[in-house]
Amino acid sequence: MRSCQIVEWGEPLRMREYPTPEPRGAEVLVKVAACGVCHTDVHVWHGYFDLGDGERATIESRGVELPFTMGHEVIGEVVALGPDAAGVSVGDKRLVFPWIGCGACRACADDREVDCVSPSPLGTRRHGGYSDHIVVPHARYLVAYGDVPETLACTYACSGLTVYSALRKVMPLADGDTLLVVGAGGVGLNAVNVAPALTGARIVVADIDPGKRRAALDAGAAHVVDNAAADAVEEVKELSGGGVRAAIDFVGGPETVQFGFDSLCRGGAQVVVGLYGGRFRFPLPFLPLHNRTLRGSYVGSLEELEELMALVMAGKIAPLPVTTRPLEEATSVLEDLQRGGKVVGRTVLRP
């Protein structure tokens, strides 16, 4: 097995050889066909998340040891089953649900593994898909994807699922409502593709990058706004007839959260998805006085991924633009993502 690994936090990844693992118990060994590169991987690579005011949450404090294999948008073919594995056969092609919980806590018992008190996702805590093989703990985490091209299908495990789950949290929206999408990188752009499968609401996309605004228009956004412009909130209020019913922030920085929050109408809801980091301050009385909701959304559930893939297989969701690169080039893909502005859609590694 060849894996492209973090050997030192923030240093170039290295290709390393290991014996190909043999699945034990209920485990399933999957030969990786493709693995998407997510912005979260940039944070994992550097070993921390910025909490603002100089505070950091380190990846090491979550129990991750180096060398480590990232990659949580994994797709491939079942090549071996542990003695207790059931539900899939060798040769089956499956998308991997990576957001795996401990299986023992209250949230896991309620099928909310994403809210697990001690999660161990593939690619952020367990070894992931920047490799030619991956061990999946149980066949129930393998989702069918039909005839959808594998380089596209893999992106639904995080980018697509994150979008779908965030959209579900602001539904229902009426046809006359406006949904504001802040940030049109890989994930935000996917929101423009997925939203029409759930709502007829008008979609306005805000991004500071003209190339990404163009991509959002091409994907079907009704309007685009430069959120760095001084009158951006006014513009959104004008476009939406006084404020948007829902905003989803795929950046998650202090300025973008402020922009989204200020753009809401009374009764509006904002969902923060992006992990840019920092701290957000706002006058608390406006939360009750304007009857607003501010909440977060992190990836999504296995059930939501299954719902999403059913919509994808039914042809109801326009594809996200995907660029393919060899696994060996993972470091330069991460560098491109870190610089921002350059990557339109998703970059997918092929081992």
Ligand SMILES: [Zn+2]
């Ligand atoms: Zn991700």
Ligand SMILES: [Zn+2]
């Ligand atoms: Zn749990």
